[in-house]
Amino acid sequence: MIDVSNVRAGYGDGADILNGISLHAAGGEIVTILGPNGCGKSTLLKCIAGFLAPRAGTIAIDGEDVGAVPVHRKVRGYGVGFVPQTDNVFATLSVSENIRLGARHLPRAEREERFDALMRQYPTLAAKQNRKASALSGGERQILSLVRALIAGPKILLLDEPSAGLSPLMMHEVFDAIAGIRDDTGMCIVMVEQNAFEALGIADRAYVLTLGTVAMEGRARDLLADPSMRELYLGGSVAG
Numbered sequence: 675m676i677d678v679s680n681v682r683a684g685y686g687d688g689a690d691i692l693n694g695i696s697l698h699a700a701g702g703e704i705v706t707i708l709g710p711n712g713c714g715k716s717t718l719l720k721c722i723a724g725f726l727a728p729r730a731g732t733i734a735i736d737g738e739d740v741g742a743v744p745v746h747r748k749v750r751g752y753g754v755g756f757v758p759q760t761d762n763v764f765a766t767l768s769v770s771e772n773i774r775l776g777a778r779h780l781p782r783a784e785r786e787e788r789f790d791a792l793m794r795q796y797p798t799l800a801a802k803q804n805r806k807a808s809a810l811s812g813g814e815r816q817i818l819s820l821v822r823a824l825i826a827g828p829k830i831l832l833l834d835e836p837s838a839g840l841s842p843l844m845m846h847e848v849f850d851a852i853a854g855i856r857d858d859t860g861m862c863i864v865m866v867e868q869n870a871f872e873a874l875g876i877a878d879r880a881y882v883l884t885l886g887t888v889a890m891e892g893r894a895r896d897l898l899a900d901p902s903m904r905e906l907y908l909g910g911s912v913a914g
């Protein structure tokens with residue numbers, strides 16, 4: 675579904691942050707992107723989402739080169755949903771207003787139908803739909819931003835650190851919701867994470883980045899069992 679090939683990217687006229695990255699993600703799988711702070715994980719996700727055009731290399735969705743397609747067209751034309759790392763809910767709007775924002779380009783009837791279906795699926799959020807988003811806990815906000823992406827009916831879901839700042843209990847709740855989305859819908863999910871070992875627990879495959887390149891990749895269960903994974907991830911550099 676997503677094919678990233680030898681992508682180089684950076685900001686303004688600054689140096690390359692991504693130094694030739696290749697990645698593949700298919701429908702029905704969770705691919706997690708791991709690596710130390712500043713290695714380029716969010717930059718890679720922003721490239722796939724269309725916030726940043728690659729300087730070299732290609733990004734394809736279902737075989738079509740979409741490297742130059744801007745973010746709003748990625749959402750409508752290619753079914754890409756993006757949940758950014760920060761500022762992902764509008765605190766002064768209600769929960770239901772936040773969710774409906776994700777589907778403002780859809781006809782009203784379709785939007786309401788999807789809204790009702792999601793409220794049935796996420797009853798704890800439904801119970802708080804009239805509250806201001808500022809009154810939600812961190813975990814509830816993460817679920818809210820997920821649901822806002824889901825109401826657009828994406829085929830591809832890009833998640834930047836969905837477990838950031840959560841307690842272990844809430845983290846597992848959010849990860850369970852993400853695994854459930856994969857299992858129920860067959861969506862293609864690319865998830866950046868700091869909680870590497872927990873993320874590998876729900877992911878199918880993983881890429882570990884260091885300094886804008888792929889240092890390791892493989893099946894999640896193989897990486898979980900690989901002793902160099904722990905060393906590499908926690909150490910943040912590659913030997914040899």
Ligand SMILES: Nc1ncnc2c1ncn2[C@@H]1O[C@H](COP(=O)(O)OP(=O)(O)OP(=O)(O)O)[C@@H](O)[C@H]1O
Pocket residue numbers: 685688691709710711712713714715716717718759
């Ligand atoms: N908007 C921007 N303008 C200029 N440089 C940026 C911008 N965003 C990120 N960078 C730089 O790009 C590099 C990679 O940042 P990126 O956000 O992709 O890292 P990351 O792997 O997501 O880190 P973290 O784990 O801390 O979220 C960093 O050196 C960062 O300073």
Ligand SMILES: [Mg+2]
Pocket residue numbers: 715716717759834
């Ligand atoms: Mg980041």
